[in-house]
Amino acid sequence: MSFQSRSIFFLFFSLFISSTFASESDHKYQRDDPVNLWVNKVGPYNNPQETYNYYSLPFCHPSSTSAAAHKWGGLGEVLGGNELIDSQIEIKFLRNVEKTVFCQMVLDDAKVKQFKHAIENNYWFEFFMDDLPLWGYVGELHPDKHSDNGKHVLYTHKNIIVKYNNDQIIHVNLTQDVPKPLEAGKHLDLTYSVKWVPTNITFGRRFDVYLDYPFFEHQIHWFSIFNSFMMVIFLTGLVSMILMRTLRNDYAKYAREDDDLESLERDVSEESGWKLVHGDVFRPPRYLVIISAVVGTGAQLALLVLLVILLAIIGMLYIGRGAIVTTFIVCYALTSFISGYVSGGMYSRNGGKSWIKSMILTASLFPFMCFGIGFALNTIAIFYGSLAAIPFGTMVVVFVIWAFISFPLALLGTVVGRNWSGAPNNPCRVKTIPRPIPEKKWYLTPSVVSLMGGLLPFGSIFIEMYFVFTSFWNYKVNFSTMTSFNYEVPFICWFCHNSYSCLYQEK
Known part of the structure; x- marks a missing residue:
């Protein structure tokens, strides 16, 4: 690597990492x-x-x-x-x-x-x-x-x-x-x-x-939190165990290649549910490229959130201005390999052929969606003269991070996922001729089932997490909304519209 290349690399590296892991001076x-x-x-x-x-x-x-x-x-x-x-x-x-x-x-x-x-x-x-x-x-x-x-x-x-x-x-x-x-x-x-x-x-x-x-008397309901998490883990494990015990024999029967398909169809003629379409359950989906890209992006975002949480616990990201945002961007770029790996493996297991389209879509789906939303919001912010408007130079820097770090890692992950985890491992054979599936009633369509099936879990999780977050952080300073401007007074003074000198009390 030439001296000029090393200088450019060091400049970008210091720009991204300095606000997170270094201080400008010794503050003396x-x-x-x-x-x-x-x-x-x-x-x-x-x-x-x-x-x-x-x-x-x-x-x-x-x-x-x-x-x-x-x-x-x-x-x-x-x-x-x-x-x-x-x-x-x-x-x-x-x-x-x-x-x-x-x-x-x-x-x-x-x-x-x-x-x-x-x-x-x-x-x-x-x-x-x-x-x-x-x-x-x-x-x-x-x-x-x-x-x-x-x-x-x-x-x-x-x-x-x-x-x-x-x-x-x-x-x-x-x-x-x-x-x-x-x-x-x-x-x-x-x-x-x-x-x-x-x-x-x-x-x-x-x-x-x-x-x-x-400043505030608060009680974290540790027993309720522990009980809720243990209940979720217990129910998930119980349902998984029942399903695996029930489906293990069916998987083994449908996976045998020496059985005649006609006799197998006669054996399951009296069955109902998914067993009637066991030869079509693992058929490649219609929009395989999009589904693979979405699944790979989801895996990357899940790992990204976990990684940032761990870094926030280990370090003190709340001290530096913009340190968490910088950490998110850097970690996203470095975890792009995961999205490519998961997407490439899934695409290969389902017999995908358009590899170039899959790689490009996986690497650009989430960033371009964010760029599009950010461009619209940035236009509004510029129109109103808000500080939320992102300067053009910063947009170029973010694009360079994606183009030279995130995009190549996503492509590399797709190639590795295709070669390492791309072998099909479906528990049931897929029939050559698709089975005709009759039209379903309106309340059994995928959109309605997805909405109604996710409504109750979302409601229960939302209520539980609301109480968890309230117990943990309700009394803390919110750095993004600036809920306090006086370090030595109760934070409730921020909501007082009278002269806050009446609330200025030392602890």
Whole structure:
């Protein structure tokens, strides 16, 4: 491999893996070292996927926003719709800042209209300091006797409390006050203050606050969960055992090649059910290429979910922005061999001949479906100017991952599956002439049977998993919806529309 090839490979490898398994720096500061406060996005609370650039609202800035530094993360962070811009607010390590004006804003009719729209829709914002997030509301709506719509107020002061341990930042806490009414022609001074507080919490445990659970009393019903899983396993095993004991002799009888088919048909003339069509049960399906591709993709996705869950348990993917998305993309590309292997084996066992079509469809079915849906959603996001819009360069990177990693592995898996697991192993022989099957009534058609047959299992599993997930994660912070912007208060403050200073209580 040439030096240029090695350089390109290392560049792509570091781009995909850095946000998951590495940190940008050691996060260590000396006294009076500058600490950047990054502004990220803003959007309505009730629709957390609708996010915009922080400066899409007419917030003032210490200097020109075009000259402000941007911080670009890994692939997952870009796909997650993050765009970090330096707020240019002067913050220095271990240097307290009293109430200080960082910029002045003059309100006009257009700005007032924008801020009122944001307040009425409960717009929240997100900041980052030393990779620690801070959340808050843009403003709130106060009751007003003289107005049916209430009074719109904008928070103009941000109080930042930073906890540190030696030379590292551990916690960052944001509170807001000094609400000012929105009136055209009014001058507003946007202020901030910073207070540094020592703590004994180590740097390695600074993200434990997101998983802290003493705020709510919760009880995980371990007995119910264990009982449900054991019941499912027991019933599955019991049904499987009964079926295998019942079908073993039938399989052996139908698989014997020395029996005359006519005598065999006479023996089963009094039978019913699947035995009447045992010679057609394992006949290749009509759309073999599509079915093989779907089965192979399903096997890959099942392995992908299991692998990401294991990586999340072993590592700490919740720390890095976009780390889980990056892990999903990388793991999907690396597990494409499984989809090709399963699809190729199934296609070969059923006597498929169109190998090129099967390989291409298996490798491109799920990615192109995602690309199509993503393209439609991306067009809408671009039209509305949302941060959820994926940049063209990121789309090219994702396509390159698929074209040079996922696609070749899927093709290789198809070839290996065809040669290693492509021998037919059907328990019953397939007759040359298909048996005519009479038309079924409407309630026995495959669509109705699939719907009604899956309705009850889906309902029971959905209810059970709802209680399981509620027991496990109901009290945790949801990083995707930003359900808390204050680390030291009960998370319920996020749902309070009054001044949240009344809820600011230390544990």
